[in-house]
Amino acid sequence: MSKTLVITEKPSVGQRDLVKVLPGPFSKGEGYLEGPEHVITWAVGHLVALADPDEYDDKYKKWRMADLPIVPRKFKLVVRDERSKKQMSVVKRQLSREDIDVVVNACDAGREGELIFAYLYEKAGAKLPVKRLWLNSMTTEAIRAAFASLRPGGEYVRLEQAARSRSEADWIVGMNATRAATIRLRSSFDGAVSLGRVQTPTLAILAQREQQIRDFKPEPYWLVDARFRVVDTGVAGDSAGRSYYGRYHAGSNPRIGSAAEAERIVAATTGQVGEITKLEKRELKERPPLLYDLTSLQSHASSLLGFTARRTLAAAQRLYEEHKALTYPRTSSRYITSDIVADIKPIASLVGQQSEYATAARYVTGLDMLPLARVVNNEKVSDHHAIIPTRADRHPVDKMSEDDRRVYDLVVRRFLAVFHPDAVSESTRVETTVPDAAAAGGGHVFRTRGKLLLVPGWRGVYGAVAESEAAADDDEGREQQLPKLTQGESARVEKVVSEAKQTKPPRRYSDGSLLTAMETAGKLVDDEELREQMKDSGIGTPATRAAIIERLLQVGYVERDGRALVVTEKGMNVIRLLGEHALTSAAMTGDWERRLGRIETGEDSRQKFMGDIVQFTEATVHELDTKLKEVRIPRANLGPCPVCGQEIVENRKGYSCWSRNDPGCGFVIWKSKASKQLPIAVARELIRTGRTEKPVTGFKGRSGKSFRARLALMQSDDGKWRVEFDEPWAREGAKPPDSDETADGAVADRTGADGAAAAGERAGERERAA
Secondary structure, eight states, X not given: OOEEEEEESSHHIIIIIGGGTSOSOOXXXXXXXXXXXXXXXXXXXXXXXXXXXXXXXXXXXSOOGGGOOOOOSSOOEEEOSHHHHHHHHHHHHHHTOTTEEEEEEESOSSHHHHHHHHHHHXXXXXXXXXXXXXXXXXXXXXXXXXXXXXXXXXXXXXXXXXXXXXXXXXHHHHHHHHHHHHHHTTTTOSSOOOOOTTHHHHHHHHHHHHHHHHHOOOOEEEEEEEEEEEOOOSSTTSSTTOEEEEEEEBTTBOOBXXXXXXXXXXXXXXXXXXXXXXXXXXXXXXXXXXXXXXXXXHHHHHXXXXXXXXXXXXXXXXXXXXXXXXXXXXXXXXXXXGGGGGGHHHHHHHHTXXXXXXXXXXXXXXXXXXXXXXXXXXXXXXXXXXXXXOOOSOOOGGGOOHHHHHHHHHHHHHHHHTTSOOEEEEEEEEEEEEEOTTSGGGEEEEEEEEEEEEEOGGGGGGOSSGGGOOOOOOTTOOOBOOOOOOTTOEEEEEEEEEEEEEOOOOOOOBHHHHHHHHHTTTOOOOOHHHHHHHGGGSSSOTTTHHHHHHHHHHTTSEEEETXXXXXXXXXXXXXXXXXXXXXXXXXXXXXXXXXXXXXXXXXXXXXXXXXXXXXXXXXXXXXXXXXXXXXXXXOOEEEEOTTTOOEEEEOSSEEESOOSSOOOSSOEXXXXXXXXXXXXXXXXXXXXXXXXXXXXXXXEOTTSOEEEEXXXXXEOTTSOEEEEEOSHHHHTXXXXXXXXXXOOOOOOOOOOTTHHHHHHXXXXXXXXXO
């Protein structure tokens, strides 16, 4: 009897999920399961990858500009490592069995899942007909329905073409650009200069912001705030408790240019009685936010919970695979299709069994007609719909980790909120004028902003203050709950003070704000529906953006400081040296992503896209060769050595008073410590004061978790100087504390974009070691 071979992306899917649906019993073999009608085996992420250049020709083991660009006529595939070789041999054996007559691609339903299967199938030399299992949810019912409607593999040939094009384009651009830049900058950088089709424009976005921060010159200004109390009209209790705050404005500007002017306003208004000269009220309606795609979920979890993009993705993936509580997370759509409408109320009823969602769920299930206009859009769903809770027997909340529970909570509340009405609030603007004959217009104007929630609407799903979105205090003044006020009433200045301020530089990107910038190719767009229109031309895809951020951290271009992503000196130098090169262009990379999407729909061709990639790479290699040939990054001078007084200079691996002509006294601060490269600013502070005042971020312990610590220069008994951690735990000989971020958990290897740059760096390390 012939059997069907089912290949999944991960062992857990085959061992835990499919065996519940397919007819059994199943016996366990090494790397596979066998039942009466089906054999199930699996990849472990990317078992097969594009080969490094030296697999094509031994000459590529040496990095030479004359050999660039490297553009294979046909790409070779290799099994990634020893672990992968073992499982690949199992898969190949199953594909070669005489009793197997068809193979089912049960890898994740998306571009990367298609690529994993395509490479594995090609490397195995298989000829069997292929069918596709396409899943939006991992519930038993969804898997059973998908097996009942297997699709011919040929329906996904365009998706495979787009996947191969993405992979090969990253290899060609990343491998050649990395080699060209590394060859020309060997004297300036220790290690490969990793460049890539997606990581380099992302780094450019971060570096531009970092430069703005470095160039920023703070300027002083002053604000004046007053507390008013409505003057008693003589009616008992009329003014009791009727107090409010106002901020001085000159026209529309609250900032005052000097301390003397601020103090003059304070003196002129202290104890005076003003008049409410303007009182405007208007009603504001706020529509519910759209459902989540992966990028908006990661961005929201970053701003609200402090999660990294990778941490959010890991939790969402577990909620999809293990708990069966969420639909497929690696989606770029924020809409659902019309065939899911029948599931909305059952899903609401299911989550409503949990007390914290009961009220909101009852509202949704009680609607005679669901508001679907902003939720359902078949045209805006390609591979997968928005992330929503699944329709299952139950959601095992009791078995979820803290991370999983918090991400689940975000998705459930967003799902319920989208079916609630607009939130309605009343916005009040008050102007109180305090007379002063010397002031322009005869008085000083203080402005007050108030907001009152009239109808909670969708915001009620989140509680009194939705999503920690209480208005922040800015130069305009904080919104406040106002007493009943009437235009023309008098109000006495009970207290007035001035406060010195400084203008602030723009904020560094966090994971969340960077993901949003990547989605819009670096353009600042606040409106979520306008962002929807731009997302097809973003940098990377929802499935790869978290990996790109981790890649920038891995190669030392970026470090984390709390939630902020800080570009290192190496990262800044790379972008400075590239200048206006197209490789740094977010718009161009976004256009490439749009074209990959058009290959999936048949509107663009793989041949034309790859031809353009090769042309771009040829031009890039030539430009880097010419532009970087004579570049030498000057080594920093850090001042006199604290031991011998000679000048300390930056070397490739440290900061010391050593030079070619003088060995110095032996004092050195090595750059590398606990997986971090100590920047010049830290070295300068250590040399100047012997310790760092603030903790330095970006260190990693043996467990791989990041931590921060103060540093100090210490001299050992043999006279050698060392940089040590200057923290109580270090002095007690203990391990560094756990970072604020919990472990991400095991995630299938989906680095995807810019994998070629990583391969290039590995090859570079091998060459230098040789």
